Amino acid sequence: MNMYVAEDPEQIKTIERHILQEQKHHPEAKGILTDLLYDIALAGKVIASKTTRAGLAEILGQTGDVNIQGEVVQKLDRFADMTIYRLNDHTGRLAALGSEEHEGLLHIPDKYPTGKYVLLYDPLDGSNNIDFNIPVGTIFSIYQRVTKSGPGTLLDALQSGRNIVASGYIIYGSSTMLVYTTGKGVHGFTLDPSVGEFLLSHPNIRIPETPVYFSVNLGYRKYWSEGVIRYTDYLQGVDGQIPSLSLRYVGSLVADFHRNLLAGGVFYYPADKKDPHKPHGKLRLLYEAAPLAFLAEQAGGYASDGFGSIMDIQPDDLHQRTPLFIGNSPLVEKAEELIAHHDR
């Protein structure tokens, strides 16, 4: 026997093998979604190779442009955005793409065929943190188009979270991880940079029942509603109903979500009165909240806008914003209860 062949073939599982095995649960599948997920994993590897070099002068610094959210676009955002688009525009798998960095839909060039899926992505979430060596991430979701053929339209992109076929994120931290779901549990892979492969490191992730953390920008407390203030007191154990949770807030949604997914807890970014132009929260429903809501549900958790499930919101704008409470179900439900009681 060759001593270098692992005895147990399950010991090391690459993301390719894992996605292929998942596909076997769907005998009708033609492998298009599988290939699409490979392409996203590849984009993640390319982006990771740049983020680890982000301290270098040629990458650092801002391009000076302002994206449609009114934020300054940094070079790495642009690189990540372009990488995902270029790796997916010609494959014949997509009808259209939507990126948080662009106002409208991104169309497939005429010279390439269109396909049956739509890919929505936030290329580099938490980009205000890039210059400080703090984790950032890519968030993605995949829907089936609803129009029959031709170039994809807004109708194909403006779907509720309930229609998501697959979603996930890639976190560029002390290591690079890809976490995804196709509706059959949540699985996490860690990039081994020496071989350039994502290897299964966190199979079947479930949010631990006992929460440890709460994550919110406490600096905005004075702009919150009574319900959100009471909720924060509850999480801090002020009223003695629960032991106080630890506060952790990175300010990169992917990093905050990832920690709470693995350790248990809740992240929230409520509506606030800080910016009268953004009374509906800061985070984007399609690019941030819905993809993570699907993951949270698949891991046994829940995501709400403070009134009901994020998954049920029918978007009417690609860049629609929403309040977000996401994590352990009982904690998110508590937010809904206190908001219903104090804010209505």
Ligand code: FDP
């Ligand atoms: P960023 O502005 O750095 O891109 O939605 C974007 C986001 O980061 C989230 O990743 C993060 O959770 C949130 O905004 C941080 O916002 P605050 O700085 O207002 O707390």
